Amino acid sequence: MSGSNLPIPAARPVIGEAEIEAVVRVLRSGHVIQGPEVAAFEEEFSELVGDRACVAVNSGTSALQLSLMALGVGPGDEVVVPSFSFAATANAVRLVGAEPVFADITPGTYCLDPDAASAVIGPRTAALIPVHLYGHPAAMDRLMPLADRHGLAVVEDACQAHGAALHGQPVGTFGNAGCFSFYPTKNMHAIEGGMITTADPQLARTLRLLRNQGMERRYENEIVGANLRMTDVAAAVGRVQLQQLPDWTEQRRANAKVLDSRIEGLPVPQVADGARHVYHQYTVAVPDGRRDAVQQELTRQGIGSAVYYPTPIHRLKPFRDAAGPALPETDRAAAEVLSLPVHPSLGLGDLERIARAVSMAGGAR
Incomplete structure (x- = not known):
């Protein structure tokens, strides 16, 4: 009861009748793995990020990892990241064989400090991962020019920032790739899942190959990939949540x-x-x-x-x-x-x- 002395939880994930009905509908359809629901979720989510291409995966961590892989970041490379974030931000760097280099944050907003990031860029630096922490956009108006000067890729960690923006531009639309999470405690969820956004059609295609064992058509593997697909069950929940x-x-x-x-x-x-x-x-x-x-x-x-x-x-x-x-x-x-x-x-x-x-x-x- 609002305003009573009942406990107030720190977070309250929503799973309502609409989500339940969507899941039942998918289960009855028989199309449960990366089928029409995933395709529809990708198309609908693109409206949130300036009509960028969207590639659904099974978690926000997978989104970060695959983005780095698709951008060619790997062994011998360094990636500048904030240390004040969830470990997944740095885990993704290590998972592709690269090394995280930690930079400090801006007081108050808790996001990557562009000056601190600039100070740790070296000859091995290949990318930046700004984190839009707590739902506040990082200083992309300063970080993107920094990345451009040094020829660095930018992967936005927008896992906590669905719908955030800077000077009217949505997060997930500044860098080479933007990564969102649909974990239950996020502002919207899909029970579990992630989304990668990009304006580069070739990068989007590479991401789709990487999430699906390296193949676009069954048994026609083009590159080495993984199984990091989103299920249609998760996508159906995500579509309902996205509307709200x-x-x-x-x-x-x-x-x-x-x-x-x-x-x-x-x-x-x-x-x-x-x-x-x-x-x-x-x-x-x-x-x-x-x-x-x-x-x-x-x-x-x-x-x-x-x-x-x-x-x-x-x-x-x-x-x-x-x-x-x-x-x-x-x-x-x-x-x-x-x-x-x-x-x-x-x-x-x-x-x-x-x-x-x-x-x-x-x-x-």
Whole structure:
């Protein structure tokens, strides 16, 4: 019940009757693997990304990996990535045999800092992976000219940013490829899945080969590929969710506006000039080592929250040997960030309760 004392979850994935009916329809059709539903989902998703070609795959991680593969990034190459992201961003680099080089983030937006990225570009650098973290677009207006000057490929990690934009241009339309995730907690989901967007028809064809054992026609393998296809079941769910994404996005943005106006004593999310933030996460900063205490108090009051991400990628065991400078803003963010509920099912009473609780807990010394 909105505004009651019932627990407020940090996220609430939607699986409604429309999604269930879509799944049943596909199962009854007998076409369950990369069939007409996948093709329709690709066509419909392209409207979100300026009519770019769309290639559906089985996860956001696969989207990143296949994009790098299709762009020829591999052993001996380096890829500049932010360390303040989910590990999948760097995992994809290692999975193609390349090495991640970590760069720092811009305070407030938590996205890749163009100056920090520029400082770590070297002779082996082949690509950049900016992450549109929490639903806020990275500074693509500065990162793309940087990539152009150095002849680098750009793969946008838009896994958290469906519908985000910078100066009116949708994320996923700046780089050579854009990668989206349809994991259940994302702003829209397909139970599981991913999508790659590109304006390059040849790159799109290569991606389709790579996801399907290297073949376009059965038993006519052209290159070495993998089995990273999306199922028609997942695509059917994605199509239903995609129809609801615009309304859900506006509700998230409205919810964020309420929280912005009600939270006191803590820095609320920053939005860069010209950025359209879609609030996959509503993330405040809790300084002075008080973050964990604030989160514990919210939990005591039945308000869900989460820390994305408590350990930067460069401090995770598989990446401690990776190249890169000290990352002070990354380390600061990991110690301070706290994501609050912002999902569309929240009512005004819920939002006021969240803001009141976090203001009181955050102001305690």
